[in-house]
Amino acid sequence: MSSIRNIFNSRSDKDGNFFREIKNIIGFKPGTISIYEMAFTHRSTNIKDSKGDILNYERLEFLGDAILGAVIAAHLFKKVPSGNEGYLTKMRSKVVSREHLNELGRDLDLIRFIRSSIPIESFGQNIHGNIFEALVGAIYLDKGFKSCEKFIQKRVIKPYVDIEKLEGKIISYKSNLIEWCQKNKKKFDYLVYDDTGNDTVKHFAVKLKIEDKVVAKARATSKKKAEERASKRAYYKLQRKIEKEDSASN
Amino acid sequence: MSSIRNIFNSRSDKDGNFFREIKNIIGFKPGTISIYEMAFTHRSTNIKDSKGDILNYERLEFLGDAILGAVIAAHLFKKVPSGNEGYLTKMRSKVVSREHLNELGRDLDLIRFIRSSIPIESFGQNIHGNIFEALVGAIYLDKGFKSCEKFIQKRVIKPYVDIEKLEGKIISYKSNLIEWCQKNKKKFDYLVYDDTGNDTVKHFAVKLKIEDKVVAKARATSKKKAEERASKRAYYKLQRKIEKEDSASN
Numbered sequence: 001m002s003s004i005r006n007i008f009n010s011r012s013d014k015d016g017n018f019f020r021e022i023k024n025i026i027g028f029k030p031g032t033i034s035i036y037e038m039a040f041t042h043r044s045t046n047i048k049d050s051k052g053d054i055l056n057y058e059r060l061e062f063l064g065d066a067i068l069g070a071v072i073a074a075h076l077f078k079k080v081p082s083g084n085e086g087y088l089t090k091m092r093s094k095v096v097s098r099e100h101l102n103e104l105g106r107d108l109d110l111i112r113f114i115r116s117s118i119p120i121e122s123f124g125q126n127i128h129g130n131i132f133e134a135l136v137g138a139i140y141l142d143k144g145f146k147s148c149e150k151f152i153q154k155r156v157i158k159p160y161v162d163i164e165k166l167e168g169k170i171i172s173y174k175s176n177l178i179e180w181c182q183k184n185k186k187k188f189d190y191l192v193y194d195d196t197g198n199d200t201v202k203h204f205a206v207k208l209k210i211e212d213k214v215v216a217k218a219r220a221t222s223k224k225k226a227e228e229r230a231s232k233r234a235y236y237k238l239q240r241k242i243e244k245e246d247s248a249s250n
Numbered sequence: 251m252s253s254i255r256n257i258f259n260s261r262s263d264k265d266g267n268f269f270r271e272i273k274n275i276i277g278f279k280p281g282t283i284s285i286y287e288m289a290f291t292h293r294s295t296n297i298k299d300s301k302g303d304i305l306n307y308e309r310l311e312f313l314g315d316a317i318l319g320a321v322i323a324a325h326l327f328k329k330v331p332s333g334n335e336g337y338l339t340k341m342r343s344k345v346v347s348r349e350h351l352n353e354l355g356r357d358l359d360l361i362r363f364i365r366s367s368i369p370i371e372s373f374g375q376n377i378h379g380n381i382f383e384a385l386v387g388a389i390y391l392d393k394g395f396k397s398c399e400k401f402i403q404k405r406v407i408k409p410y411v412d413i414e415k416l417e418g419k420i421i422s423y424k425s426n427l428i429e430w431c432q433k434n435k436k437k438f439d440y441l442v443y444d445d446t447g448n449d450t451v452k453h454f455a456v457k458l459k460i461e462d463k464v465v466a467k468a469r470a471t472s473k474k475k476a477e478e479r480a481s482k483r484a485y486y487k488l489q490r491k492i493e494k495e496d497s498a499s500n
Contacts, residue, residue, distance in 0.1 A: 052330075
């Protein structure tokens with residue numbers, strides 16, 4: 001495996017530090033780094049181990065898909081005690097939809113780590129979700145279920161899994177918030193500011209001001225997402241207030 | 251939940267010990283017994299908790315299905331390093347097939363714990379598999395992923411998951427063994443003997459003798475299964491010998 005590691009060091013990270021970048025993404029130190037290298041190795045490389053077994057991300061993708069499904073199932077089970085089997089199944093399929101997994105992989109810009117013998121441009125959009133799943137599989141193999149759960153909590157559940165939004169009750173927190181501000185004659189403003197942070201991926205930072213007071217801040221990989229995320233935070237912060245005023249006005 | 255527990259004690263166990271029976275089946279002490287009671291409660295009972303949330307096995311079945319899928323995926327991933335994604339997917343679907351899950355539930359006679367307002371006879375065959383999955387979900391909720399893995403190792407993987415058989419390379423270990431004995435002019439005999447053990451479920455015990463020497467013993471819930479299991483054990487015991495003789499005779 002040492003030859004692969006060298007390739008990774010030179011390919012994926014100009015500073016020669018694949019290890020550090022993975023650590024940033026997963027939130028803890030990788031144990032066996034070669035497992036993560038496998039998660040970004042495309043079949044076109046035709047790399048095999050000493051026993052002749054194929055080393056690419058496809059097997060890890062299978063594993064990651066199963067682990068992700070279990071973690072999300074357990075999360076929804078605990079989070080929504082009133083949801084029946086059909087509800088839980090539907091909610092989970094929304095979270096682990098191809099489209100959503102692609103978004104997750106794209107947001108983390110995982111494709112920069114890909115090692116392939118064919119041009120990256122020739123891959124379809126599903127490559128993003130596939131290597132995201134492979135990364136989950138790699139974490140499971142390297143660190144076990146608990147660490148996988150932590151990673152999924154941080155990178156999937158916290159930023160993306162919002163029961164009310166999944167249920168379609170809230171389409172956009174931003175429009176929700178704007179509506180409330182207009183109804184209640186509050187001045188609001190979304191301000192983009194510089195905050196590159198420690199992340200290796202480019203981020204947009206947004207402050208949401210209501211009546212010239214900052215009520216929420218958020219960072220994301222696009223301005224639109226950062227605004228939505230800040231609106232969501234403001235929504236939960238103001239939720240009681242909103243509910244109270246709503247019930248008073250009805 | 252205490253009223254449910256009482257019902258369980260009187261219904262499912264003539265000795266009033268649901269706890270002990272579950273402990274026998276799962277292989278360790280249950281923590282919160284009410285979770286296991288939920289795993290055997292049919293929706294027809296219409297039982298709800300103090301918050302009005304429905305208590306029956308259907309939610310646990312959803313959870314158990316996901317956990318079982320993850321554990322089997324991880325097992326196959328590690329067990330068959332040469333298998334690609336397609337192979338692993340196919341093998342897993344064989345292990346967690348409806349038919350197979352029903353067999354697992356039936357072998358443990360889980361249906362004796364069922365609490366239902368409609369007659370048990372009116373359930374279809376899938377009830378066995380459904381409550382088996384619910385039991386896996388209950389173990390996960392009560393004891394976590396590691397304990398679930400142990401249970402699945404003991405009750406699914408060890409007695410049932412046989413890669414060669416799943417691949418269809420070996421249809422029956424018994425016929426395999428008989429063929430080998432006839433070819434090699436060895437006398438063989440399957441003997442059923444009494445061995446109720448500590449299990450609550452009725453078991454058949456079989457000794458396999460070759461040339462009047464006991465080469466393997468096995469217990470199972472049917473004579474046929476016990477013979478197959480004993481043959482499998484003998485097969486692995488004799489495998490080197492068989493392979494050696496096979497290659498010498500070809």
